[in-house]
Amino acid sequence: QMHISMVSLMRFYDWCMVRPLSVEEQKANVQSAVSCNDTKREVTVLNSLFKQADKTFTFDTVFGPKSQQRAIYDHAVAPIVDDVLEGYNCTVFAFGQTGTGKTYTMEGEMMQQVGELPTSAGVMPRAVRHIFDILEAQKADYSMKVTFLELYNEEITDLLASEDQSRFLEDRHKRPTLSLMEDGKGGSVIRGLEEIVVYSPGEIYSLLQHGSTRRRTADTALNMQSSRSHSVFSIYIHVKVTTTGNRELIKCGRLNLVDLAGSESIARSGAKEVRAREAGELNKSLLTLGRVITALVEDSVHVPYRDSKLTRLLRESLGGKAKTCIIATVTPSVHCLEETLVTLDYAYRAKSIRNKPEVNQKVCKSVMLKDLYKKMEKMKQDVKAARENNGIYIPDETFVLEEAEKKR
């Protein structure tokens, strides 16, 4: 087995989405305090309403209140999905105050089944459709698996946990939590996180639906805590390609779609950190993310990745070998001016972070990935059953690939 890498320096992409004023806000005559210039790619916060200087931020792309979900996907996310299929690890973060449209942008209207995408479908269902469209058109030999987790109060829970483990999922305080460990290669692994092998868009849609419903059910039970939780949905794709020299390679790409906690928890803390901690409002992961961004922007020797679960989990996407982008979501409402400035400032600063994207690929001989995965799943089931009694190690796919090579 051999690893080949291509290294070049790449900065974060950053986009800004300004949502329309809601019907209620319009009825209440809420003033708009944000203006967008899509062509100049600028967002201006109208501090002049309060006799202060206006503040303008430039992004890679600015999507104003009239933007369609489809345009956002085609313009901003589709090129990233192409990179994932080339073997890159890519991460899309949605970052903004509660109620500004992070979930709308990432999930939007979820697909119940396969069919036309609704106009309000968000990044997740669109990415899934796009990935399958490309693979089917290429008649590719591929395998795919997904994971979906929630990080709340520094505890990781599995949104796709099988029913027997999910009895307590409605109550975040009673859920089984998973431990995060270093993988020895600069990344991290989550022990016990369900990795579900999928063969069709429909399967992923129902998993997404399932996971996001679990997240929301917990909300109604516990007073809208989703604004303080982060969710990470990941799709792992292995695609077999044949090079001009008739060599076979497996490209291993991964797409992480991250819906972050509301950025108001940063605005609220800061100087008031102690009080915020007492009120249980301090979001350690979000604050550490901010500190990691600052350290990377300032080229500090010490980057505090280890200080939170989120930054340990997504270390590779922050100054590492992944391609990363941030979607900042803001509301035009004049009542949210302070939070809007915090969001824009964070997303804007992140732009100067440089990652070193690398293609992940392995040389392979003639194995059919689809067959291999079916065998692997069977093996995992068997071993899992045995493990419950004897503590036997569950093989990961690298192990299975190596075993398949040895047997030839």
Ligand SMILES: Nc1ncnc2c1ncn2[C@@H]1O[C@H](COP(=O)(O)OP(=O)(O)OP(=O)(O)O)[C@@H](O)[C@H]1O
């Ligand atoms: N671009 C948009 N166009 C139309 N409606 C939108 C848009 N963005 C958000 N909304 C609506 O605004 C409301 C809040 O959006 P959403 O739940 O996505 O916010 P959020 O940032 O994910 O909040 P939270 O942090 O609480 O999860 C929803 O009713 C959503 O449908």
